[in-house]
Amino acid sequence: QLMSMRCSNRFTTTAITNTPSIIRPIALLNTSRHFPSSRRHLSFGQQTPNFQWQSSRALEAWVEKPARPVSLRQLIFFGGRHLDERRLLDSANYVRTELPTRIAHRIRDMQKLPYVVVTNPHISYVYQLYCEAFDSFRKIKEIHNQDDNDKFCAVLKQALHRHLTVIPKLVMGVLECRELMSPEQLDKFMNTLLRSRISRRVIAEQHLALTDTFHSPFHFPDSSPEHPNAHPDFVGEVFLRCNAKEVVEYCGRLTQKLARKAYGDNAPVPEIIIEGHLDTIFPYIPSHLEYMIGELLRNSIQATIERHYNPANPEPQQVPPIHILICHAPQHIIFRVSDQGGGIQNSELENIWSFSKGSKRDTQLQNLAMIPALAATMQELETSGFGHSVTRKDGHESSLTRLTSRPPNLKLGIGLPMSRVYAEYWAGKLEIHSLEGYGTDAFLQISKLGNKSEQLTLDGL
Numbered sequence: 001q002l003m004s005m006r007c008s009n010r011f012t013t014t015a016i017t018n019t020p021s022i023i024r025p026i027a028l029l030n031t032s033r034h035f036p037s038s039r040r041h042l043s044f045g046q047q048t049p050n051f052q053w054q055s056s057r058a059l060e061a062w063v064e065k066p067a068r069p070v071s072l073r074q075l076i077f078f079g080g081r082h083l084d085e086r087r088l089l090d091s092a093n094y095v096r097t098e099l100p101t102r103i104a105h106r107i108r109d110m111q112k113l114p115y116v117v118v119t120n121p122h123i124s125y126v127y128q129l130y131c132e133a134f135d136s137f138r139k140i141k142e143i144h145n146q147d148d149n150d151k152f153c154a155v156l157k158q159a160l161h162r163h164l165t166v167i168p169k170l171v172m173g174v175l176e177c178r179e180l181m182s183p184e185q186l187d188k189f190m191n192t193l194l195r196s197r198i199s200r201r202v203i204a205e206q207h208l209a210l211t212d213t214f215h216s217p218f219h220f221p222d223s224s225p226e227h228p229n230a231h232p233d234f235v236g237e238v239f240l241r242c243n244a245k246e247v248v249e250y251c252g253r254l255t256q257k258l259a260r261k262a263y264g265d266n267a268p269v270p271e272i273i274i275e276g277h278l279d280t281i282f283p284y285i286p287s288h289l290e291y292m293i294g295e296l297l298r299n300s301i302q303a304t305i306e307r308h309y310n311p312a313n314p315e316p317q318q319v320p321p322i323h324i325l326i327c328h329a330p331q332h333i334i335f336r337v338s339d340q341g342g343g344i345q346n347s348e349l350e351n352i353w354s355f356s357k358g359s360k361r362d363t364q365l366q367n368l369a370m371i372p373a374l375a376a377t378m379q380e381l382e383t384s385g386f387g388h389s390v391t392r393k394d395g396h397e398s399s400l401t402r403l404t405s406r407p408p409n410l411k412l413g414i415g416l417p418m419s420r421v422y423a424e425y426w427a428g429k430l431e432i433h434s435l436e437g438y439g440t441d442a443f444l445q446i447s448k449l450g451n452k453s454e455q456l457t458l459d460g461l
């Protein structure tokens with residue numbers, strides 16, 4: 001019996017024994033009084049850490065370093081057809097020093113949370129992951145050659161995989177801590193943490209993609225971009241020629257398919273009408289754009305069906321279409337998604353951006369722990385084994401697999417705030433205007449020129 005208690009209590013045990021000594025907690029506390037979920041982690045003689053910290057010179061030193069944000073253009077500059085060993089190693093060393101810096105800042109944020117919040121088992125699980133990742137990355141020595149880089153890439157891949165559960169864990173943690181911090185504080189914490197996480201995954205995945213390109217048999221640094229097997233329009237994860245209309249069509253098809261799965265073949269699925277500047281092309285990371293457009297369409301389709309479809313009526317029914325307007329301005333691309341799904345009640349409007357106020361979300365939480373449905377990028381899905389490949393016209397695979405691979409009735413409830421995190425990360429915007437009783441207009445603004453740096457925190461720090 002003792003053995004099985006130990007096994008079921010793996011997290012708590014590792015939390016204490018594996019935490020790097022620089023940041024190891026020095027005392028123990030039982031938190032099950034505050035967090036019912038922590039009870040299943042606790043067994044006789046084992047308790048969660050209380051997070052009073054030994055002073056940590058290593059952490060202090062890294063917290064002092066400022067992050068060095070990059071722009072899409074800089075990401076492109078590292079790669080492209082001029083990618084050579086020097087540039088690859090520069091990219092490797094940038095990621096090698098940038099990851100521990102960015103993680104150290106977030107560890108420090110977590111250390112500033114109220115004591116009782118950090119002891120939440122989900123939050124402390126994430127804290128633990130970050131401490132381990134920080135400790136492993138800060139120790140990696142300068143990367144001098146391809147051999148060093150290959151080893152570094154193996155560590156990166158493993159870390160990306162290990163961190164797949166971070167978002168569901170954070171969502172559960174934040175919901176369990178609703179009574180302990182104000183919604184504003186919790187949302188600020190989540191926004192900063194998630195934006196920073198996107199940024200770390202972007203630079204890590206970009207470097208992995210550049211390394212793949214470098215090793216690809218079709219990569220000849222001096223060859224012309226017309227090489228039949230090269231993808232001159234992709235530099236790592238950045239697609240230089242994102243076609244706004246094609247992205248919308250693609251997301252539309254997949255979200256319509258998802259709606260059919262969720263509501264049954266008899267339910268009418270709204271048509272998606274695309275208008276405006278239909279030849280708009282700009283550089284972006286397709287998985288980010290697809291996440292945002294996919295979530296907006298998913299919301300609009302769901303609202304439209306739920307407002308206009310009556311499953312009790314056996315007659316064929318029709319629902320109003322969703323209109324997407326693409327506007328190509330000098331500095332920005334704007335997508336306006338308009339539906340007639342009844343809008344959002346005024347009393348609900350202030351909650352739509354919150355990670356901590358969702359009420360419907362609670363019932364889904366058990367599932368969240370099991371399903372990495374909030375995978376933020378293609379790689380998260382691939383490594384989680386939940387994705388199935390959808391090959392795009394340009395030969396690359398799309399992150400939208402998450403929409404079709406997610407169980408159709410699993411409403412995660414953070415699509416909107418998460419989409420805004422994505423939009424703001426590359427200095428864009430996401431706004432919702434509700435016409436109560438009629439429909440909703442969502443405005444997604446994307447910075448067109450690729451010269452805006454990552455926005456790592458809410459206050460620019």
Ligand code: COI
Binds near residue numbers: 133159
């Ligand atoms: C995360 O996914 O949370 C990360 O921090 C990724 C990084 C360790 C490469």
